[in-house]
Amino acid sequence: MKLTPDGVAALLASLRVDASEKLTKGPTVLIAGPTDAGKSSLSRRLLWQALVERDHPILFADVDIGQGEISLPGTIGATEVSSSSMRSIDGVSPAVEDRERYGEMHNYPLQWTNELVYYIGHTNMSEKDWLFKWYISQLAARLSERQASGPQLAASGIVVNTCGWVEGQGYRLLLDCIRAFQPSHVLVLGDTKLYDQLVHEQAAPSVVMLPRSHQATRRSAAYRREARVAKIQQYFSRHVPPAMPFFQVQVPFDAAAFYRLVQNNRQEMQVKKETLIESMAHTIVAMCKTPPADAHLIRATVMGFLCIRSINKRSKTLVFVSPCAGTTLPSKHFLLGQIEWIAA
Structure with missing residues (x-):
């Protein structure tokens, strides 16, 4: 399946409304793709749009140990994102009626609080792949417990950001992440080969191909x-x-x-x-x-x-x-x- 980011956002919005009405879990979205494809930016965008549409908290998990979106490099973690997470730029906070445009202008600035963090202590997953897999399972279980304690939080779903190592052992660890979080949707950015592999593996009920972000830039080691x-x-x-x-x-x-x-x-x-x-x-x-x-x-x-x-x-x-x-x-x-x- 191929969609645009706006198409994905609209689909997720309808699924969250349905989950809220039926008191079930909303969509768990796992974002995959090579380095410098725009995964972190897409994560923030989906979180921001979820807050704009419902103004209910949503869970965000980051398992990219190389850079560390939520905490320090060498960690994986999760946090509950709410409207109070929408960060002001130069002291100017987004007005309620203008949040969507504000997010687009400032690359969806979010700040993280009350983080749930595990320390792997390495920035290369191959060094401690067994520890990475262990903490992934622990993190997924903890988020499931949080969802069980709040129906509205469960209805909002989860956004999961992954690392850019998607070949060989990196691909196998990505599959471990998918098995742990059991996403309803896997979004693949800018990698047709990875998309085809995940479709063949039937990795999730829905695997969606998205273009690499035009704002993503190549970054050296x-x-x-x-x-x-x-x-x-x-x-x-x-x-x-x-x-x-x-x-x-x-x-x-x-x-x-x-x-x-x-x-x-x-x-x-x-x-x-x-x-x-x-x-x-x-x-x-x-x-x-x-x-x-x-x-x-x-x-x-x-x-x-x-x-x-x-x-x-x-x-x-x-x-x-x-x-x-x-x-x-x-x-x-x-x-x-x-x-x-x-x-x-």
Whole structure:
């Protein structure tokens, strides 16, 4: 099936109205396609248009670990998007009667709050494909639980943004995403081969071909690296001018415990506690709620992120860069990955 983005929006709108009247789940839309096809922009557009048409919250899931639309690179996550998510530009908020035009002019500016985030700790899915698949299943299950708790939220459906790796192992991981989220519609941007493969696989009840966005631009590997660094710096600066120092928190060694998720010889997932070593400096770590037992960290969502700035073995203290001020940590449990921020 081939449609235009406007045609897709009209179709989804009618399905949401029908779901609202029948108190059933609305459409789950998964967006697939190669890098630089316009998937993130289409995600924002569909979310924005859903808010314009119904003004009911809608769920958005982002599983592109390379760039991180909702949170930092190396994460997957989801958020509930409402009309309050419509971000103002230069202090000018969209008027209710002019929201559609405002979105078109500003590339559908949305801000994310109350995120549900899992930390994979890598920007390449091939490095931790088993962990990616595990967290995808966890995320899909959590969103299903949220829908079950609210009929209007369920009727709005879900928009799922995926990464641009769609060949070989990347294609197989895309199929894992489709199996986890069970979308009613898969939208394929600008890739006829991928479209044909998904139709052949009968990946979803409806597979729709869309043209690559004319606004999408080709981005080099260097540009993507710079964008990831900028995303991390923005998280820790909270939009504070660069001249302002980042917040720092100094704690004793015993105030922080570090863990890594690993697979054993039987491919079973385990939580491994790591010893603090100096080479961990500049590593981004994910703070998790204190679990009843370490093994529960397998299902832990992220409270926030810190960056290890320095480790002093003589004084047995370490310094974190933090996105907010404070002298103590809400939790001492941290998940490690391989994301670093050298500027910290």
